[in-house]
Amino acid sequence: MQTLANLMQSYVDKKGWNDLEGIKETEIDGVWLYRSSNGNGRQPFTYESGIILLAQGRKNIYIGDRPVTYAAGDYLVVGVPMPLECEAMPIDGEPLLGLSITIDPKRLHKLVKQLEEQGFLESYCNKHKAGSSGLESTEMEALMLDSCTRLMKTLHCEIEANILGDALIDEVVYRALTGAEGRVLFDLAHQDGHYARVAKALSKVHEEYDQTITVQSLAEEANMSVSAFHNAFRNVTFESPLQYLKKVRLNKAKDLIQIEGMRISDAARRVGYSSPSQFSREFKRHFNATPRAI
Structure with missing residues (x-):
């Protein structure tokens, strides 16, 4: 076999x-x-x-x-x-x-709905830990x-x-x-839970990473208070919202430089950095290499 x-x-x-x-x-x-x-x-x-x-x-x-x-x-x-x-x-x-x-997402929601109609979720929750x-x-x-x-x-x-x-x-x-x-x-799949609300805010980060994003705006996207959102975000991602945003921007910039051959200054602006020097410092701290070396 x-x-x-x-x-x-x-x-x-x-x-x-x-x-x-x-x-x-x-x-x-x-x-x-x-x-x-x-x-x-x-x-x-x-x-x-x-x-x-x-x-x-x-x-x-x-x-x-x-x-x-x-x-x-x-x-x-x-x-x-x-x-x-x-x-x-x-x-x-x-x-x-x-x-x-x-x-x-359509596949996920279809299968979750079918499982719930079969009464699976209740028995599952009784056997497995809460929270994710x-x-x-x-x-x-x-x-x-x-x-x-x-x-x-x-x-x-x-x-x-x-x-x-x-x-x-x-x-x-x-x-x-x-x-x-x-x-x-x-x-x-459960849109009313904290996990799904954080996921909705994460979609905003990945779609609008090049724009001005604040914790307040992400909390509003998730329909949560800032303090509740901050705690829920950490439980899901093990990062603060701003740390997560920074990593997304730097990873996107690396792809633009390494894969698409974009100039460093252009990549920095594309992902939302107005200061090239700040971009270079944070890039080196994150990747342990300068943008030019990458």
């Missing part, structure tokens, strides 16, 4: 991606394959909302002062975009292999492993991927919702 790692490697072979150091989108919309022979030292990243699983290798994530480790056989449930620091390590000379699965951060790691249960294994088998055939892919994503998201850290996604 082929393991999940074997299936990912055979898919990499099929696609000719054996030199890949990063991610590539697969034939199924919203499903990305991650591969790296080298890994990376601890450096800033932004994890987008979704399910991230590893079949080979290990990663250490640092969210504020909270470390999270996940390795082969584990998966992450990421409810909101999370600026964090990550180090990735191959094991025994084998490349890191994993999948990243984006969760469309924006990112949780858990071991891949047998049912989740089976779903992901069939997803990888389907990716080997373009016809199957086109016809069965969407249903398989439903199944994987269902497994995450009913798994140990499903509350992260349930809370995100």
